[in-house]
Amino acid sequence: MTQAREDAAHGKSAPSVVDTHMLVLDDVSIAFGKRIGLRALSMQVRAGERMAVLGPSGVGKSSLLRAIAGLHPVISGRVLLDGRDITALAPEHRGIVYLQQTPALFPHMSVLDNVAFPLEVRGVSRAESRAQAQALLRRVQLEAFGSRRPTSLSGGQRHRVALARALAAKPRVLLLDEPFAALDPMLRAEVRDDVFALLSEISVSADSGGANDAAQAPPAVLLVTHDIDEAVALTHRVVVLLGDRVAQDDRSVAVLERPASLAVARFLGVPNLVRGVRDTNGVVTSSLGTLMSNGRAGEVWLAFRPDALHARSAERPAIAAAQSLNDAAFVAAEPTCGIVVELLERMSGAMVRIRVGTDLMLAIRDGGAITVNASVDLLVDVARVHVIDEVPRDV
């Protein structure tokens, strides 16, 4: 599947305004106190592109964003924006807006003055800046709230105002540092959808009219989040930070389906990891059967998502969410036998833990279709199995 098709399948349009790298990190290292936190990072982001930064707590995701914004020192390397070295530039001169977890609205100003602030500090007249701020408030559906104080707004409204204020600065890059983390789940989904709908709207209007106007080009968006599903759903690319460096930088869906290492797979929570051995002919043998995979001989890991696993029992020929068992090529011609050890009901559907020497997770639509201690035959869709070449020292 091409990237465009994958993105289309996930409701995202790929960037098309400027096909050059807008933001470039070149061998950037960042210190946390006296130690180097992130080492020799290199990555590129295009105009209009949305990129998620994932990583465990404390790895330095926020520090990375703050360093890009000029709010955290870079100890070596370069940050380039549109080819210009901005590493030593003060935050106010970068054209990069950093939105943090809390909206950080100025409590002593009205909502309208908050949104007008970036325009006023750029020398736009008060009348003009307020008119533009009012228009931005209209875009976030808070036109009637201009005279209110930020403290009188709800959490979701504050985030919308913060976004309107950020857009008033016409940023080249928008850095979103867990901007929805403080919201409750329902509000979080609502605000998140609103924010990204507005960003998409800006991209579309830029595509249709202002492609040559740098100030009108849609901003590149870097999103730090702990929510992997959110990252995959909302962005074109995902960067995974592990240890002190980039462990994987790939298209969002590719990161989920083809984790670069066992550590990445574990961090992403890939539930099905099966140990195998590859011989010199590229034949990988595991408890699930054999498959062909080029690479060096030795220990490997088979990683696959719950929906790549199919189960059959005597009573029910096809339990799994698999849409077309007949079309799939399986790891083994003969199914592997497993025992259902746990049934997990979730909002997104039921999951079944099946013991086959190791534990595997299977996604099913109907939790009633299977019972604990039932014996099932398992087949794995070979096309969706990713083989990781790694000696599992960290197991």
Next chain:
Amino acid sequence: MPKSWRVFALLLLAVVSLTPVLALSVTAFGAAARYPEVWVSSGNGTEFLTLVRSAALWRALLTSVLLAIGTGVLATVFAFVAARTLSHATARARRIGFGAAFLPVIAPPIALGVGVQVLAIRAGLGGTTLGVLAAHVIPATGYLTLFLSGVLLSYDDALEDAARSLGAKPWTVFTRVTLPSLRLPLRQSVALGAMVSWGQLALTLIVGGGIVRSLPVELLSFVQSGDDRLGAAAALLLTIPPALVLGVAQLGARRTGVVT
């Protein structure tokens, strides 16, 4: 704690707080109490009126007000810079800084006064209002550094980061974001600094050398002269401004929803 204990504790606090003021009021406004009479029985406030009409008192009052305002403002400026630095410092540097801020607070005023006097005389400021102002600023800065450090340690730098990220230069951030969002604690700081100066006697006497006559110095003169009623009247006058400042601060806190 049982309710009866709480009521008793509150009553005790009220008695301890109000008795001196009550005694001062009665003494200031009452007629002379003759031995063995302990308490004045009546009076018309003549002594208080005499005091209020005294030109020396008004001069002392003006000196005290100028010293208090000057001390409040200057000490707040110095303390804000110090507290701001400390709030961004490492834990070790912060401990050292707090210790330094504590020194002028815990040092006996007489010891501090002698030290400052030496410096003031060398600087040609001995016996001048400016010298006394400088002397008052020292302990006030210590108090206010501790007060503002508490405020700034809980102050969220996110506002300033947001402002800079949105394109504001450091000075704009300071004047349009930092100062307005710290308006209330800064006002409280000026008031607190002014009150530190308002009650200063030892420093004013030592550094001012008796030439700078503030209200506490005049009060001391009345007390030393043996006229209790004039002393009480002056003491009452000395008490009113802090009470007013406290009231205004409480009112401001209620209006802004800040719990002090």
